[in-house]
Amino acid sequence: MQQRTSGPTPRRPAAAFALAAFSLPSAAYASFLPPEMMDAAATYLAWFIICLVPIAGTVLFWLVHILPEKIAHKRHHPQKQAIQTLCLLSLVFGGMLWPLAWLWAYMKPAGYRLAYGTDKDEDYFHEMGAKARARRLHEDELVSLREELDAMAAKGSLSSKLVALRRELGEMTPAPASADAKAEGA
Numbered sequence: 742m743q744q745r746t747s748g749p750t751p752r753r754p755a756a757a758f759a760l761a762a763f764s765l766p767s768a769a770y771a772s773f774l775p776p777e778m779m780d781a782a783a784t785y786l787a788w789f790i791i792c793l794v795p796i797a798g799t800v801l802f803w804l805v806h807i808l809p810e811k812i813a814h815k816r817h818h819p820q821k822q823a824i825q826t827l828c829l830l831s832l833v834f835g836g837m838l839w840p841l842a843w844l845w846a847y848m849k850p851a852g853y854r855l856a857y858g859t860d861k862d863e864d865y866f867h868e869m870g871a872k873a874r875a876r877r878l879h880e881d882e883l884v885s886l887r888e889e890l891d892a893m894a895a896k897g898s899l900s901s902k903l904v905a906l907r908r909e910l911g912e913m914t915p916a917p918a919s920a921d922a923k924a925e926g927a
Contacts, residue, residue: 809843810825816846817864823845824845827841856896870909874909876915879916887911
């Protein structure tokens with residue numbers, strides 16, 4: 742006599758079907774693309790990597806290395822040409838001088854101010870002079886610009902263009918007060 746076990750009995754047709762499905766070979770691809778298209782895609786990708794990635798890397802490396810120069814220009818650093826030279830030397834020395842150029846671009850040149858009476862590049866004064874001619878400088882900005890040029894004149898470090906600008910600024914009037922400035926004063 743056979744003893745019957747309690748519980749569900751396995752279904753033989755379903756098990757046989759599952760076994761047959763797993764044992765039959767089927768076409769398998771490692772990619773979602775057919776093999777011919779995969780070869781073409783690999784060729785295009787290889788050419789892209791060989792040609793464009795080194796160019797993009799060089800451009801990115803160059804842009805990072807000229808950041809201190811751009812910062813010095815934006816901040817009107819009086820020694821921006823020296824910072825630019827240090828950035829170029831950093832390219833030659835594998836980037837080891839780049840942190841020095843970065844720090845130098847952010848430093849206030851105290852010794853330069855003592856020697857020349859200012860810590861700004863001459864381009865700054867020409868830009869401010871152009872704003873004054875266009876009557877876009879307010880009275881306090883115009884007074885500050887005159888005082889800085891006077892301090893530089895006392896040190897004897899004015900170029901001929903800055904002497905002419907100083908003379909021209911002495912005769913200029915400040916920009917008219919805007920409606921917002923009048924409302925603040927009231």
